[in-house]
Amino acid sequence: MxxxxxxxxxxxxxxxxxxxxxxxxxxxxxxxxxxxxxxxxxxxxxxxxxxxxxxxxxxxxxxxxxxxxxxxxxxxxxxxxxxxxxxxxxxxxxxxxxxxxxxxxxxxxxxxxxxxxxxxxxxxxxxxxxxxxxxxxxxxxxxxxxxxxxxxxxxxxxxxxxxxxxxxxxxxxxxxxxxxxxxxxxVLPDPRYVRSAEAFMLIFRGMFKKVVISSFLAIQIVDPVFANPNAYGPLAVLLAIYAYAIQIYADFSGYTDIAIGVALLLGIRFPQNFDSPYIALSLQDFWSRWHMTLSRWLRDYLYIPLGGNRGSKAMTYRNLFLVMIIGGLWHGANWTFVVWGAIHGSYLVAERIVKEKWKGHELGLPPLVVKAMQWFLVFNVVCLAWVFFRATSVDEAFTLLGRLFASSGSSTGVSLLLILVIVGSVASQFVPQRFPQKAEVWFATWAPALQIAALAGGLVLVDALGPEGIAPFIYFQF
Amino acid sequence: MPAGLIIVVIVSALCVAGLFDADSTLRKSNAKGDGWRNEIAKTVASVTDTLHINFFRNSIDSALGKNQGTKIDVEELLRRQAEAEIAASAEAAKKVPELPAPTPATPMKIWVGGDSITQTFGISFQRITQSTGIFTPTLDYHVSTGLSRPDYYNWPEHLVKDVLPANPSILVIMFGANDGQNMIGANGKVLERTSEPWMTEYRRRVAATMDLLKSPDNQRITIWCGPPPMGPGSKTRGMDQMSYIYWSEAQSRPWIQYFDTWPFFSDSNFVFSASLPNADGVVRGVRQKDNIHFSIVGGDRLSWAVIDRIGKLVDLSAGKVTPPAGQAPPASLVERTEIPPSMPGAE
Structure with missing residues (x-):
């Protein structure tokens, strides 16, 4: 269901x-x-x-x-x-x-x-x-x-x-x-005070992300390009890679939003699972924002029992790398997931080494520029890793990456709307948490009739903007 | 908010949204069937239609350019085509069309299209036929389409209006993966998927579409590819039965050449296999993770098999049509001479 x-x-x-x-x-x-x-x-x-x-x-x-x-x-x-x-x-x-x-x-x-x-x-x-x-x-x-x-x-x-x-x-x-x-x-929750505004907002946000954003990106560019990268040129391939990063976030965090909202309506609160992961300035930061409950699980039941950072630096690096490889394999039995884990593991290790070596050094650039550069690097490394996550084989992933340097190829699927959706989705992660929270508080003050109208309107909008069928959530396969 | 009031809010919001979305819900319900749920969807849609409540949602759909076509009128299309084909020779259509051999100087127009399965296959096919130097390929796939839901995408209309006027000499067409769903019959009744009435209606649509593809001068061949076997978890149904319909309808239409994909994507027992050896003996993944769509390797494999089949109908000696062993299926693989009405255990 x-x-x-x-x-x-x-x-x-x-x-x-x-x-x-x-x-x-x-x-x-x-x-x-x-x-x-x-x-x-x-x-x-x-x-x-x-x-x-x-x-x-x-x-x-x-x-x-x-x-x-x-x-x-x-x-x-x-x-x-x-x-x-x-x-x-x-x-x-x-x-x-x-x-x-x-x-x-x-x-x-x-x-x-x-x-x-x-x-x-x-x-x-x-x-x-x-x-x-x-x-x-x-x-x-x-x-x-x-x-x-x-x-x-x-x-x-x-x-x-x-x-x-x-x-x-x-x-x-x-x-x-x-x-x-x-x-x-x-605990017997008070049925007079159910956190409905927060739950409704979460459910609507989740449905919009899954049914509208994720489905649009999948149909428009991700599925066609990943199915046969050889037919596409660099622009379409690049946008497909970025679009997949948004698709998997919208799909998985959309599911989580709905799950948290549904549980909340029953008086059960789940831990948060996503916290604007694409604003991360380091990969370590990314993993504290992406699939947070899995990161926590891997830390407590794998990284720490392996020795965590209690041993030598080399052992810490080994542990980090191993955890990411195993985290990759958790997603599925395919070498693509191993490569995905290896990219994350290697980068996490590299990040630690660079941080230690550069401690106290200044680049001489304005802090905002440094932050922008860090963000750009981390976002693109994450996107690079997603290519292997999405591809059906390592060969196919390399084929797709190779098309980034092709001199020709189709741009079918590339449109202004697509670019706007990708850019808008990334930009939306920079919106401070207080804004949606304020919206929740405001929504809670609405009269029930207005809430009914808003919810009904939201459902019609999601249904109208989404495709005819609903594809299963990506993470169901894991 | 109190739990009691939340129930009121949820039920009311769902009811209001359900009324506005009645047409959309009916479309989805028609596709899935589901008995009593379909009856409810029909009743609600009828009420909203009477009260014009569906106006709002239909306006949004109209603005978005969605769900515009609702009728399949193959007979009308056939009639119009027949009028334009006064010079058609009935005699010529009784034998397999004899097409002139393509050369690099006079390449042959070839069109490949169908549903999302044709996407990977079609892109491979386009690339490979282009590399032969004797074809001018056109790819025309539309995801989630088939012959079951003309309200979603009307293939016969598209073929007549957009494809045939470009006068391709060969069409390579593949449907089926999305067709295992309920259909609305000619009398407006929902036909349960793969039931006898469903089969009859589907056969009618297949036959009519095949008839549309006949050219007046018998100078066009359509390679009608049956769907491949689907793997575990694909949630498809009736691929074997649809293959039988395509094959049996093609038997009386020489301009339609049925191509049996099944042996090329199954083991020696005709059971789905996600990985298979190519002519070089190396086992590769031929399907995507969903066990429905082809991988690039699978697309290449099918493309060479289809080209080989075309080579038996048309002289392709002027082109580079010898496949690399790493892309083509083993030479020992051949199509079945007869397609059974069903395959035990098929998805």
Whole structure:
């Protein structure tokens, strides 16, 4: 079930009404939300529910076992350490089977073929269950937090099931931690004060970004150029690269906005996942603004356990690089994602080295010019990495980049409107947060009739400006 | 705002937007069908039409140039074409057209078009045919189109009005990927996709479109490419059944040459395969991540296969039509002589 559809609107109305009616009855409310989340997920394919249920059961059981193996003071024991390892291996095993098995087998088969050994690779053509990477990462965070003694209260199986399957974050995040979500299950929000203005604004903004901006850029330039770069000239290719940067932001942050808004209407607050990432002046800054819940996950469960910046500089650089490579692979089983991670990892390392070497040095340029140069560099490095993220193979990515230096080629798709959308979308990120916040406050003061008119007008506008069908969100595939 | 009032606001806003968007919702619902939801959409659209509430949304659509064509009138187009073709020889159309051999001095006009699958294939085809030195190619693809939704894009009309007047000697056409959706039949009824009435109507449209492509002097060949098998997660339906319709309708029309793409994008059991070896034996990805569209490699592979097929109908010896082994399919791959009505397990 996609968010911007009539199906979801009807589904949500039922859930919203039932949720607020049942909220005072804690157990009934939990069962209702769990059932709703299963309906939402099963809408794609009921078979997925088996996997989700297994994941809930296994991780809840392991979480409990880990908790019981800790000392009464919450200190780790050998048993708890082993159980955490088992839990991580089981989760990564599930993820690996669904996401990486075919990639692994075909890569080995290719390598063997290259040395003259012909093998019939057992490719299974496994269909990746929607959102598996998100709920598996949430499950891993839960068992590790218990194992570290940070989460001193294992959830009941019902609470854990609601946490892992909650429909608003189930298929594309944000990656919410149990420590952020579970306490909200016990709090009884006041039904008289629902943060509707903030939620409506988030939902409308998300729909506009996804249905209008993302779809327009995909259809107008991104899909045609990435499908066959050889036919296009440098201008079209350059604009397609920039357009993809905007498309993926509009698509993913649009989904997140809707997810946060929907959860907010039910009285649940999710962590922020995007904070104007394209205004970043360094790549480190970019990662504190882009897919923030994944960055946080990678930092806490990968970078710090690897040693973080506690060892030598070389080890810190290694850790940074490794985290970005693994972060790339999290997105999918393809060398393109490895290259994407490598670009980010290398640049993050380079950034640290340059910062240390240049500490105290002045360029002699006005600060604004320096900032503009930093922004330009970071934005273009991010866009360069997106080329590999979007391409179906590394060869195709290089083909596309090579077309930036072609002497001829079509400019089909290039238009003033396209340029305006790209420039306007980047520029909109520089708008201070206080403006949308003020708009929310202002909207909240409107009479209900006016709010109805504005919301209806917004829906009609989004529908009219968008394409006939709604493409799935890009991040669903991860 | 209190939760109770929020329900009122949401329901009211959805109802108002639903009324304004009734025509758009009906179009989408018609495409998907979905039984009772379609009935509701029809009722709402009928009410808004009576009350002229749809005026606002239709005005926006009109200003944006969207959703203007709503009718497919193939018979009318055929009638008009027939009038312009008084000199047509019925006798000539009974055999496969014999086209003069193209040369670099007298290149042959070739048009390639269809839906988004034709995009990658078409761009490859355009590049490769141009490199042969004996073709003047034109690419004309329109994403999300087919023969199911003339209200969205009217292919027969486009072919008659825009394509045929340019007088291409060969047309290479591919539909199907977007056609596995409900259609509105001649009586205005929604036809459930791939149901028997749907098949009958789709066959009628295919046949009529094929008839449109007949030239008065029997000097035009259309290579009608069937859709390739779709992979897991593609959410397409009926590619095998549509292939059968195209193939069977082409049998009685010598100016239509059906090209069977299926073997070129499947394993030896005719099951979808995303990676396949080319003539040089190297396995490459022939499809995009969506398991629907071709990759560049897939586009090149199909292009050479189609050129090979054209070479069996027209003398192409004056051109550079020997494919690089890394781009062409293995020589052992051949089209099926007969297309089955359905393929077990096909998407």
């Amino acid at each position: 996609l968010f911007p559809t009539v199906d979801f609107a009807v589904f949500f109305l039922v859930v919203f009404t039932g949720s607020w009616l049942l909220r005072p009855h804690k157990i009934a409310w939990r069962w209702f939300i769990l059932a709703s989340s299963f309906v939402f997920y099963g809408w794609w394919d009921w078979n997925y529910l088996v996997l989700l249920s297994l994941s809930i059961g296994i991780n809840w059981f392991l979480g409990l076992a880990i908790f019981r193996s800790l000392t009464p003071e919450g200190e780790r024991t050998n048993a708890s350490r082993w159980l955490v390892r088992i839990a991580v291996v089981v989760n990564l095993g599930i993820l690996g089977y669904f996401k990486y098995f075919d990639f692994f087998v075909s890569t080995i088969a290719d390598k063997m073929r290259s040395i003259g050994i012909s093998v019939d690779a057992p490719i299974l053509n496994i269909i990746l269950p929607i959102g598996i990477s998100f709920f598996i990462f949430q499950a891993i965070s839960y068992v590790i937090d218990i194992g570290r003694g940070q989460w001193r209260k294992p959830l009941t199986i019902l609470d854990f099931a609601v946490y892992l399957s909650f429909f608003a974050h189930l298929v594309a995040g944000p990656i919410v931690r149990a420590s952020e979500f579970a306490p909200q299950l016990d």
